[in-house]
Amino acid sequence: MEKNSHRKPGRPLSFDRDSALHAAMLLFWRHGYEATSIADLTAAMGITPPSLYAAFGDKKTLFRSAVQRYVSGPVTSAGLIDVAETARGAAEALMRTAAEGFTGRGTPTGCLLATGVISCSDHAADLQAEVAAIRAQTEAQLLARITAEALPNPEALAAYVIAVIQGLSTLARDGASRARLLAVVDVALAAWPSRQMT
Numbered sequence: 001m002e003k004n005s006h007r008k009p010g011r012p013l014s015f016d017r018d019s020a021l022h023a024a025m026l027l028f029w030r031h032g033y034e035a036t037s038i039a040d041l042t043a044a045m046g047i048t049p050p051s052l053y054a055a056f057g058d059k060k061t062l063f064r065s066a067v068q069r070y071v072s073g074p075v076t077s078a079g080l081i082d083v084a085e086t087a088r089g090a091a092e093a094l095m096r097t098a099a100e101g102f103t104g105r106g107t108p109t110g111c112l113l114a115t116g117v118i119s120c121s122d123h124a125a126d127l128q129a130e131v132a133a134i135r136a137q138t139e140a141q142l143l144a145r146i147t148a149e150a151l152p153n154p155e156a157l158a159a160y161v162i163a164v165i166q167g168l169s170t171l172a173r174d175g176a177s178r179a180r181l182l183a184v185v186d187v188a189l190a191a192w193p194s195r196q197m198t
Contacts, residue, residue, distance in 0.1 A: 020045040025066035030108040077138040087145040091161045099181035102172035111169035
């Protein structure tokens with residue numbers, strides 16, 4: 001829950017909170033947590049520092065809220081894994097959706113979870129661990145699907161998919177097109193193993 005203790009009870013916000021949070025998310029996505037200053041945030045969000053602190057808490061709390069917004073869209077990793085008919089289908093959905101999302105119009109390239117705190121000081125180590133835990137949760141959900149199908153080397157296979165997604169983010173940040181990213185996904189899927197023979 002975000003901190004609102006600085007705002008007087010009953011006093012309405014003088015700005016669109018959702019739009020402001022979206023602007024903060026895009027800024028963190030583009031520049032990363034530590035490279036984004038409070039001045040950068042208030043300028044992008046169109047609010048004053050006191051309003052930021054009153055509505056969102058400190059910078060860390062705002063980043064956490066931005067990450068939650070990022071992972072809670074209409075299409076989620078958990079949802080893609082759940083609705084897929086097979087583990088391969090789940091992996092394909094994750095990778096293709098990533099390739100498309102990392103090259104979307106109107107949003108920064110790459111993945112906020114991959115770049116937001118990939119390199120940071122000890123001050124942000126807790127955020128780094130929290131973001132890593134989100135990725136680990138997706139990997140665990142995919143691993144469960146892979147294990148249920150008795151595919152070989154399930155742990156390595158699940159990690160492989162996450163590694164491909166992380167690599168897609170890097171390629172997108174380097175300017176790779178959506179077509180190139182989707183071609184990488186095709187190659188990754190071609191290496192998908194068959195079920196173990198019993």
